[in-house]
Amino acid sequence: MLSKELVAASTVPLVLSVLFKGESYGYELIQKVRELSGGKIEWTEGMLYPVLHWMEREKLIESEWRTADDGGRRRRYYRIRKEGRKALRSEQQQWLAVHTTLLKLWKTKPHSI
């Protein structure tokens, strides 16, 4: 389980990274991140949606209400914007900097990043 502070810091880069691969909606985002993290990152709805709305207001992402092809359910799909891609690049550099430094300190050989 991640600490509260780490969840707060990592939500934006995680959302941006998932949306970079393709559009998605809230429920799917939570599922994907849970799956990819092996259950270590468990987002709550109450935390995620306000963050998504803030990101939209900051023009990092955009959203659109659409009816799904499968069940006919209306969902709000989020997509990454140009500003979001820029933010993601900068987040990537910062996280990798922390990551590589920690790996060196722990004297583990950094595996392929």
Place this chain on the structure above:
Amino acid sequence: MENETSFDLNDAIRRWRLELAKSASFRAEDLEELESHLRDSESSLRSQGLTGEEAFLIAVRRVGSRDALAAEFATINGPSVWLDRLLWMATGSITISALWSLTTTLLFVRTVFAWLVLGILAFALIVGLQSNLVRKSLRAPLRLASALLLVSAFSVLLRTSLMNDRMFGPIANFPYIQRLLLFNLAFFIQFVATGVIALFMFRQSRRP
């Protein structure tokens, strides 16, 4: 499956949504999104073998209590919920003044030409407000308030220009602009107040 008539999912969701709507921290769109989430969660649980009612109860529990959700949403909607209320109040008072200035203006309109100008402007206003650009950039109360402000501004201008000098009484000898401002002081105060609220609404942007 056939005898599961005792539990109505749509009705249960409607009641759950009404309960959430009691909190001012959610916008209509937030509730819509949470409902869509709840339905996804519910149908996934049902596909794992739970009954309709069980799936609904667990899905609701996972989404979280109203107070916990409201606290999270308030961090981003907080200031705008307050501003929205203020704007709805302003919209109410502008509605009254817009109707008032519109009716008094119509009493002065005598020529066909003036009616024609009125018609064209009303048409342009409706088309303009329906355009995608305006719909996307302005929130519902803001859109309504600006339309009403335009109507009152136009009626005020038309009324003042149609009046003859005697009707102005003590301020009849003042220059046109001063006469206009003094005669419609209440309207201009309202105009400025709504403008200030609108400005706040656009500038507020906070990180949760």
